[in-house]
Amino acid sequence: MQFVFEDYVLDQQRRELTWRGEVVTVGPQVFDLLLLLVSNRERVVSKDELLSAVWSGRIVSESTITSHINAVRKAIGDTGEQQRLVRTVPRKGYRFVGEIIPCDSPVNTPEAPAKPEVAATLVLPEKPSITVLPFQNLSGDPEQDYFADGIVEDIITALSRLRWLFVIARNSSFTYKGRAVDARGVGQELGVRYVLEGSVRKCGNKIRITGQLIDTCSGTHLWAERFEGLLDDIFELQDQVAESVVGAIAPQLERAEIERAKRKPTDSLDAYDYYLRGTAKLHIGTREAIEQSLALFYRAIELDPEFASAYGMAAWCHFWRKLNGWMTDRPREIAEGARLARMGVELGRDDAVALTRCGHALAHLTGDVDGGIAFLDRARLLNPNLAPAWFLGGILRALRGETDAAIANLEHAVRLSPLDPEMFRMQVGMALAHFFAGRFELSASWAEKAQGNLPSLLVAAALIAASQALSGRTDKAGQTLERVRQLDPTLRVSSLSAWLPIQRPEDVARFAEGLRLAGLPE
Template identity: 60%
Template structure:
């Protein structure tokens, strides 16, 4: 067999969740993929002098003469897909993952390519986020000074079936740029470099699931989330929110980079092994300023001891970095929302689903939270999170029966604050839902304030407080609370919700330029978020930028065709004067009566 060895730039791409898309509607999915190949992908490859080596069903392996050509092609495809997915529900979007590597390959007589160069590119594609491009260090060196793009260093990463770790870089463009937001203002393409707080600060990274069963991933994540919650209750600590620390899940990380990204002095990492009715937690506490391990321990027990084991880990961390604590705080940190292990298990599964932020996952989360409260009718957190699921449905235009879902959200909210008197999740989610569904802004704010008194590190509660404060007209306080949420969770997957909240407060204050900037920042990350499009349309209209206002309104009406001036009161729990201002802005932008 004739073959030749050479150095080549290899691009590997495939469709995210292709089996799910095809399973839902195979004919439509295949037709859309064929159309994308004929009018976008293949022409773009040709323009950048690429050669399709192999089709892989929903993907392709492509050879380029240079890494610059490969990356330019990848960026053009990804940016085009952002535009093509605009207005489509999440479950119907076609999104690509792309990996690019410069490496040694073997070209066979039929033109096929083999070798590590192809294998590494394929593994890079496998770890890329939807809509992103991952580069190996060899590829990155070729483009870092030649392309005007923002790049995130993901550090040394172990790739499946590749012997040595490889340093990986992710290209930030389009929606991904919002991940690099700083508190000084909306989206920026610069990397985060946050200063340390004036108290001991820590991020708890996702623990490795050592059970040998991928289905137990939710359980390991839940253990970590509860450790974060226990640490968060200590006022003397600054604790990064779960949604930001879990950005590092599945990656080999440099703790000093984590320190720069999140602005923390300490990092806790570890593993969880669950086998039959036994559980083992290992944990290591690292000082990021030196990279030194302060301690490493193993915690063993029966499954029935799970809450006690979590408390032991939290107590060991606190004893190391903040030894002088009041006994009342120590006792408060030990409080658990349920004694039922089965209800707890369903709650953990629900949280794993809700954190996927899709309609299908939201429906599944609701089912699991209902199961949790069926097993423990006093489980406040589960009621609060179920109420939040109904709010998320409303925010994203997924509501089927508005009156019925509003009534159920109100019922869940009341139950959450009734049974969750010392539960920050129940109080914050329930209080926010009371503001939304019952229009009781005063009680909603009071319950969220109590949640923050119990857990001052709860980023989600600061975000919810920011929204409720804006509904009450406390605009500077709203902006301040959203800023606290962003600092506690600077890499949050729903950072765009915090940006929209900030935009909304600026809009109400008549600061339309600031409102527009923050709304645009949110839309960079999530272009199909109705709330951001509402503020963008109204802000541009009231500041006289009618073309931009009409463009935002056109997109908004695609996302929420039922929205009218007459039913705005069903969308946001606003005071009369604030509702009138929003209505006037949207009316000028073109929203029908």
């Protein structure tokens, strides 16, 4: 006989408990206790019955019974607080209250969905490590996905501010969106010890957030909680979730450190909605998506004129338009992007996201690479797990000629976000660093990877052409240059310094020579 409940199968004949096809390790007495409760689910099982069936009538302490009940709950993802599946009936006993499907024939477990490939098994960091998976949107409205995503992003941000905690970046976590996943498999793929998963249900002005923390090494559930409230209290609810997760991982953490994890991006929920929508568009990276994203960030700023991160993202949109040759009124748009960036750093001195986006935008829009690096370094002090602060800092260091430091920064960013759908930014940064270090074959290889991920990335195409030309492959360089001219017909060798803020004259000369050999007009 098999009993199926939620994602679990309890096989009486094989004496095996499985979760989504994977065996859950439990002791023989814990298995017997669970089987007894499931088999008698229509009634309360008394403690005397437990003693008779599980301990053969031996007298054991109350604490022994309690610890075994807790072990049963942990094995099936329940807790004493939730009592979702195993309920304590005071002074009577225990009852299994989950919905059971008895089955005489073996249950066929569906094959797990394909998992993203990683180059090698990642070693767990020395400090505690976690990824927060996308929360399920239970609102019944696909248009509310952005809201559930935003809640997860804020939890990631709150956890990332804790220096002792290694947090996987948002973009790698979100590669699992919409997929049924095994927490232990996720832990192996991302190289983390803990996984947080949950759901968000939004109905009118009411919201319910649930979450559970799983140890990926053992598959055990360490913590589960549910938070309910009004949208007016959404930031407080997010803070509670982050605080509870932190407390489950390191109970000895001082209250002051938990308090520092509580940061509200804005007091205007309407502005925050627009900010979340804009961020979702920005990550796509195409010309059309950036135009839509910019309009949404301006709307967020209009509703909350002190929303530092919105200024930063809007400035970033202007920088991205400049980098890809999409500006229609270049002087006006550069000035506007710089204005937004300066407002962002003024309002967001302690906002790592604002400092990261604004600092990088300022470096490109004004040519002040040293100032941009200073803002990015401060962002990394505020939030050492913010992957963009590392890879954008690496790119600026490459433009400053610090190629070894740039590569180290970029490699660390990849470790923080190993499955990032925006990996093209890190790849093009590696291409720049290797190009300025004179390693043209490596530069071309990295730039080709970046272009494969985002074909509209102008700088990747230019690096491929220049690298091919300088390594003697002039025929291929000429073919690649056709792609450069399609992406930006106005690009010239003489405009190279105005396009990219390359700091060392020898690096400008090298890039110019490569593009010239490839056939770019003066």
